[in-house]
Amino acid sequence: MPELPEAETIVRGLRAALEGQRIASAEFFAKRVSPDDPDALSGRRIRAVKRYGKQVLIDFEDGAAVLVKLGMTGALRLANDQTPYTRARLNLDSGATLLFDDIRQFGSLRLIAAPPAKLGPDPLEITADDFVARLRARDTQLKRLLLDQTFLRGIGNIYADEALFRAGIHPKARTRRLSAARARALHEAVVRLLQEAIELRGSSVSDYVDAEGKKGGFQLLHNVYRKHGQPCPRCGHLIARTVIGQRGTHYCPACQKA
């Protein structure tokens, strides 16, 4: 479910209800949800809720934090209606409840004592010059690069395909052969795409819902993601699908040149 715009939408929806609150108790119902001791979170006060790439960080005043990786189907909801897929439940002093639902269980929710593993720069913060320099330091396919969280943090399969379409770059194009001008165009496409997706509260293509359980709206503006066989909105050529790094990859063979 989660890429940067979805994680950002969730975080914005959680802040008012969580920041300043104390965790009264917690319950855990799955393996990838820590800790063994349900009381490990009890009594901690939440200082801030932040996004780190596509992950959600709940910082406590004592320096510890809960790190939520949403995986493919993870959801954080301010609600009380547990489902068979509810993997964790945090009860706040305010009486509010935070549920972590995750159908496929690729996600995790863990108490961490130190900052999470370091990832690449945030795509909304990196400068165009830095973006180009980092891109040129690599030798791989553009699609792989965008999915690499140590290159940039937060882009996933949907936004990688959509950004490459907007920039007119073939997903298998090599980083080494990309001109500086096209690299800059890609940077600009990424920034605009993510900002527009955040404005529409993310993309709901299957399971994604925000902290209130509501779907996003950006899926209506997708140009290529899962559109194979349909005409390209720019040129009419049929959208193609291939596989890169075991991920379905969608592009317009006419608009996106290597």
Add this chain to the structure above:
DNA sequence: CTTAATGTTCCCCA
């Protein structure tokens, strides 16, 4: 029954 799905992570090979 097969394929694909918003993501990692680990192992193996070049």
Add this chain to the structure above:
DNA sequence: TTGGGGAACATTAA
């Protein structure tokens, strides 16, 4: 060291 291939994790939907 970097890059690429493939399996694995668990579950649903077409």
